[in-house]
Amino acid sequence: MSEKMSGLLDLILRKLMKDVQRSLVGLNETGPVSSTDLSKSSETAGTLDTYRLLEDMNYITREKGVFKLNYPVFAARDKNVIERMGQLVSPLVAEIIHQNYARLQKALANTSPVRNRIEFSEVMNEAWHWIFAQSNKILAETKFMYDPPIRKVGEARYIAWVSQFRYNFP
Numbered sequence: 001m002s003e004k005m006s007g008l009l010d011l012i013l014r015k016l017m018k019d020v021q022r023s024l025v026g027l028n029e030t031g032p033v034s035s036t037d038l039s040k041s042s043e044t045a046g047t048l049d050t051y052r053l054l055e056d057m058n059y060i061t062r063e064k065g066v067f068k069l070n071y072p073v074f075a076a077r078d079k080n081v082i083e084r085m086g087q088l089v090s091p092l093v094a095e096i097i098h099q100n101y102a103r104l105q106k107a108l109a110n111t112s113p114v115r116n117r118i119e120f121s122e123v124m125n126e127a128w129h130w131i132f133a134q135s136n137k138i139l140a141e142t143k144f145m146y147d148p149p150i151r152k153v154g155e156a157r158y159i160a161w162v163s164q165f166r167y168n169f170p
Helices: 002-030 035-040 048-056 076-108 120-141
Strands: 060-063 066-069
Touching (some): 002 048, 002 060, 002 066, 035 048, 035 066, 076 120
C-alpha cells in the first residue's frame, strides 16, 4: 500500500511541477494575467490554485487582481546568451583566485577549520561564499544588481529565479 501511495504522490508532484512551469513560463511569454481571465480560460482551468501557491512563495505577485512575475524567468531561448556570459566571466574569476590563492591561504591560516586540518578546498568553499556575498553587496549598493528586501529577521537575502534549462559553464 505504501508503494502505491508513494507512486501516487510522485504523479501528483510531477503534475504540480508541470503546472508551476507552465504558469511561470506562460507569464514570462504573455505578461501579466488577471485572476478573472485565469478563472474563465479553459486552457488554464485549475491553475488559479497554482498561481495562489506561486504567490504565497513570492514567485508571482498580485496587484488589483492581476498576477505578474516577481522573479526573472530565463527561457530556453536565453541559454546561449547566459552561457556566453558565463564563459566570459569564468576565466576572469579563476584568474583572480589563482593570483590570490597564496594570500587567501595565509589570511585563512588561523581559522578553526584550517587549525583542525580540514582540507583547504573545503575552507575555500566557505570563503567563496563570503566573497560571493560581499561581491553581491557591492553590486547591489552600486545599483548593478537588485537588492532584495529582508523578509524575516535573520533570514538570508536572495533573489530567486527560474530557468527552463541547465547551465553548461566551463
